[in-house]
Amino acid sequence: MSTNTSGTLFLIPSALASGSEQAVTTPQVVEVLRRVRCFFVENERSARRFISALKIGVDIGALELYEWHKRSDFQSLDAPLKKLLSGTDFGIISEAGLPAVADPGAQIVAWAHRHGVAVRPLTGASSIFLTLMASGLNGQSFCFHGYLPIEKEARSRKIREIEQAARQGNAQIFMETPYRNNALLDAILKQVEENLQLCIGVNLTAADEWVFTQSVKKWKQSPPDLHKKPAIFILGKPPA
Known part of the structure; x- marks a missing residue:
């Protein structure tokens, strides 16, 4: 009150x-x-x-x-x-x-x-929810982790924690400072099991925005350059 x-x-x-x-x-x-x-x-x-x-x-x-x-x-x-x-x-x-x-x-x-x-x-645009909306992942059960740790070992532990939750079908949303995006994506592609789905949303609401979801295995084949581009990452499975 x-x-x-x-x-x-x-x-x-x-x-x-x-x-x-x-x-x-x-x-x-x-x-x-x-x-x-x-x-x-x-x-x-x-x-x-x-x-x-x-x-x-x-x-x-x-x-x-x-x-x-x-x-x-x-x-x-x-x-x-x-x-x-x-x-x-x-x-x-x-x-x-x-x-x-x-x-x-x-x-x-x-x-x-x-x-x-x-x-x-007041109502306004959220890159977090815009990416979740467009991801095709579980919008009924999800968790937002914010920025992941900068230090490599701590970040690796956090990614393992996120991966475990994603295996249960819960969408796991996280982000990074734009100039560290490529390092985060590289860590995800090296650590996470290949059959999990990874959604990446980039430059939301801009003319060149894009949101795409595919398996970690497919992202490995052609990883995008995300350097200095605002991005949201979501790891998970499609809703049952």
């Missing part, structure tokens, strides 16, 4: 791909962006670029943007958080896609709940 005096925290989806802003942003998001002036953002530059690309008449220079990333602490945001508690509405904008999903904005959302601030999620 929210307090009577605090503002509302709006979770504002941003575009997944440059050039898709107007196509994927809903009227609900546009309405909120036209009236909210204070934002917690993962990256100030990309947030300004996103709002500017919508061409909705917002004075970009008048916005108050407060960066929040995985190394931030609440002490650095003391003033804007007090402003939120005092009745000013705020938004959270991730660098791409849904805020607070595989995103440090989740910490601010948790803070808002602890302090009785109303939280309103």
